[in-house]
Amino acid sequence: MALIRTEKLTLSYENMTVIENLDFEVKSGDYLCIVGENGSGKSTLVKALLGLKKPVGGLIEFGDGLLQKEIGYLPQQTSAQRDFPASVSEVVISGCLNSRGIRPFYSAKERKKASENIKLLGLSDLKNRSYRELSGGQQQRVLLARALCATKKLLLLDEPVTGLDPMVTAEMYELISKINKSGVTVIMVTHDISAAIRYASHILCMREGAEEHFFGTTEEFLKSDMSNFLTGSKRERSAENGDT
Amino acid sequence: MEILKEMLSAPILVRALIVGILVSLCAALLGVSLVLKRYSMIGDGLSHVGFGALAIAAVMNLAPMAVAIPVVILAAFLLLRLSSNSKIKGDSAIALISTGALAIGVMAVSMSHGVNIDLNSYLFGSIVSVSGGDVVISVILACAVLLMFIFFYTKIFAITFDESFAKATGINVNLYNMLIALLTAVTIVIGMRLMGSMLISSLIIFPALSSMRVFKSFKSVTICSAVISVVTFVIGMIISYAADTPCGASIVCVNIAAFAGFFIAGALLSRSKKS
Numbered sequence: 001m002a003l004i005r006t007e008k009l010t011l012s013y014e015n016m017t018v019i020e021n022l023d024f025e026v027k028s029g030d031y032l033c034i035v036g037e038n039g040s041g042k043s044t045l046v047k048a049l050l051g052l053k054k055p056v057g058g059l060i061e062f063g064d065g066l067l068q069k070e071i072g073y074l075p076q077q078t079s080a081q082r083d084f085p086a087s088v089s090e091v092v093i094s095g096c097l098n099s100r101g102i103r104p105f106y107s108a109k110e111r112k113k114a115s116e117n118i119k120l121l122g123l124s125d126l127k128n129r130s131y132r133e134l135s136g137g138q139q140q141r142v143l144l145a146r147a148l149c150a151t152k153k154l155l156l157l158d159e160p161v162t163g164l165d166p167m168v169t170a171e172m173y174e175l176i177s178k179i180n181k182s183g184v185t186v187i188m189v190t191h192d193i194s195a196a197i198r199y200a201s202h203i204l205c206m207r208e209g210a211e212e213h214f215f216g217t218t219e220e221f222l223k224s225d226m227s228n229f230l231t232g233s234k235r236e237r238s239a240e241n242g243d244t
Numbered sequence: 245m246e247i248l249k250e251m252l253s254a255p256i257l258v259r260a261l262i263v264g265i266l267v268s269l270c271a272a273l274l275g276v277s278l279v280l281k282r283y284s285m286i287g288d289g290l291s292h293v294g295f296g297a298l299a300i301a302a303v304m305n306l307a308p309m310a311v312a313i314p315v316v317i318l319a320a321f322l323l324l325r326l327s328s329n330s331k332i333k334g335d336s337a338i339a340l341i342s343t344g345a346l347a348i349g350v351m352a353v354s355m356s357h358g359v360n361i362d363l364n365s366y367l368f369g370s371i372v373s374v375s376g377g378d379v380v381i382s383v384i385l386a387c388a389v390l391l392m393f394i395f396f397y398t399k400i401f402a403i404t405f406d407e408s409f410a411k412a413t414g415i416n417v418n419l420y421n422m423l424i425a426l427l428t429a430v431t432i433v434i435g436m437r438l439m440g441s442m443l444i445s446s447l448i449i450f451p452a453l454s455s456m457r458v459f460k461s462f463k464s465v466t467i468c469s470a471v472i473s474v475v476t477f478v479i480g481m482i483i484s485y486a487a488d489t490p491c492g493a494s495i496v497c498v499n500i501a502a503f504a505g506f507f508i509a510g511a512l513l514s515r516s517k518k519s
Contacts, residue, residue, distance in 0.1 A: 050412040069414035075406060080282050084405055087461035094402045098413035104395045130460030143409075150413055 001063040002027050003154055003185055004049065010057035013044045017056065024204050024215040028064055028153070031177070031186045033196035036206035042189045045206075046158055049187070064153070069098045072151030072184075074143050076158050082139075083132045091131055091142050092118055095149025110149075117145040121175065137168035144175070148184075155179065157188040161195075173199055197222065251485055260371035260438060260491070263378050264477050266386040267435040268447055272473030273393050274428050275448035276466050277404045279456075286323050286425075287445035289338040290432045293319040295366055295441035296345035296352075303356040309377065312433045319345075320425035369440030369492035378434055385430050392423065393466070400424075401462050439492040447473060450499035457503075457510030476502050 002025040009022040018041035026032050036042050047053040048060060051068045062068060072095070093106055093114040106114075118127055121141045126134065131142060140160060147155055157176065161169040177199050180186045190196055196203055196218075203221040205214040214224055251257045278284055294316045301311035319341060326337040353363055365373055393400065402410040403420050411417050428448070435444045455468035480495030487494075 052408075052411055069412070071412065073409055073412040075408040075412075078406075080280065081406065084280060085456050085460050085462060085465045086401070086405060090401065090462050091405065094398065094405065094409075095413075097398060097402055097410070097415065104397065106398065133460070146409070 003030075003062065003064050003066050004187075005061045005063065006058065007061070008058035009048070009055055009060060011041060011044050011048050011053065012056050013041070018044050018208075019206070019213075021058065022206075022213055022215075024202075024213075026154075026185060026187060026202070028185055029180075029183060030202055031180045031200045032188070032202045032204060033200035034187065034189045034204045034206065035191070035193055035196050037208055040206040040208045042206060043158070046156060046189060049156060066153050070151050070153065072147035072149075072155045074140075074147045074155065074157040074160055076162060077139065077143070081131075086131045087128055088123055088126050088131060088134070088142050089114060089118065089128065092123075092145045092149060095146035098150050114145075114149055117148045120148070121145045135168075136164050137172065140164065140172060141175070144179075148179070151184070154185045154187065157186065159189055159191065161190070161192065169195075247482055247486055251482070256371060256374070257481075257485070259376065259379055260374045261478070261481060263374050263382045263434065264438050264481060264495075265474055266382040267431055267438070268451075268473040268477040269470055270386055270389040270427065270431045271435060271444075271447035272451040272469040273389055273466065274424060274431060275452040275473075276455075276462075276469050277400060277424060278428065279449060279452040280404050281407075284445070284449050285335060285338045286320070287428065287432060287448040289323055289342040290316050290320055290429055291436055291441040291444045292342035292349075293345040294433050294436050294444075296349035298366060298436070298441075299349035299352045303352045309381070309433065312436075313430060316429040316433050317426055320429040321422060324421055324425045365440070366436075367440050367442050368490055369436065369438050369443065371438060371491055373437045378437060381430070382434050385427065385434065389427055389431075392427070396420065405462070439495065443492040443496050446496045446499060447477075450496070450503055451476070454499070454503045454506040457506040458513065472499075472502055472506075 005025040006022055009019060010017060011019040011022075018039075022045075024032075034042055034045065044053060048055055049068075050071060050073060093110060095117075096106060096110040096113060099110070115127075118124055121144060123138070123141060123145060126138060126142075131139060134142065144155075144157075144160070147157075155176075160176065161172050164172060173195055176186060176188065180199075188196075188200070200218050202217055203214070205221065207213070214221060216224070251261070275284075275287070278287060294312050297312040297315040298308050301308045323338060323341065349366075362370075364370075399410070399415055399420060402413070402415060403417055407417055431448075432444050435447055439447060451469035451473040452465070454472050455465045459465045459468050476498040477495055480498040481491055483489065483498065484491035484494035
């Protein structure tokens, strides 16, 4: 049974169909990268997976006991967040909110979970620091710790390395890969094809207006026409051969 | 102390103090969330709408609160919707609505010959206009705001910090936003009597900004702005009484001083940390 499976999923954005008949599935332990150009519907798909957007057609199924609100989501940062006065522990523990009903305060168990995730992501020294004083990479790790508080099974990362420098980007990818190997399924939206090829087990490649999306393992992706188009290797090859 | 005792012996001043303290408290708590979500100008827009509504109510000889509260709540929902999804961007939508409402209010006042309306007290507030009914409403309002902050504190934090994440964890973000908008609208309408429609939004914005200079966690910022807001209000009222200055303007001036103080303190703190 897959964690998430879509069948003939059709989504629209402001009354325009951006995704049509999309089929893919994510199994427990997979690392799926969703790649594609701007406007290909990546963000709309993320919203649909989180249940913030209703599909126009088709369906999204959750399996293995995964509830929609148990997805650990790492959204793109907003400009208002960068100077937000909040301590690291306040931000991380807010990830535990989905497991709580109307209880107003956090339980000891939730506090423990938060401090475990703070430790896991190497944030222990920064625990009482203010979020706005951290570097971009540190902020992203805080949000990742928060996402881990919200889930045991599935992380959904929306362009987690935007605005980070190459060193920090590499560290972030290693960290995500480590979390994936520890048994958490990862879905990552990214522009970075080379990272997707390097780390992902599966790739979903979307193209604007195209009815055919690619979905398969990374090996299959590398053999397909889609990868040639995106990595530009075809163009390079044809340039070498002299035909334009 | 002498002055305070003297002030407390006048029923009008006692009413104004009760309403003012409660409204300052509510405005500061709601203000933290509004300022951090970049909604500060909504407060300003709503106060102008409140002015328009009060002016029309006065001209048509209707109960001012019964007209102003629903109208401003409606405007709050509208502004919230506009700033989240629309073709007119949030800031310009607020400017449109606030100047529009102000103009309608001024027109209404100017056309009402024979009705005695003190435009000055509408615009800049006066303690005389605070009624016994306002005391009741402000007590109810303060209870509602405090209960909301105690019971939904963690959710308010999540929504303020990151709306998309909060939505993903299954929090009904729209409901909380509407609740905050509703309480803000009532706070503004009641506070307007005292502070005037031109100055009421300062109660929402100043305390939050001042405490953000120094404090670094959401909890400390929230508590500190509530304290700043109440303290500056009381000091402003005393100055206003002692020096016979308009109370709204006096309170805002004290807030300016508090902001300057916190600004300097914040700068000194961050410098001493670096060295």
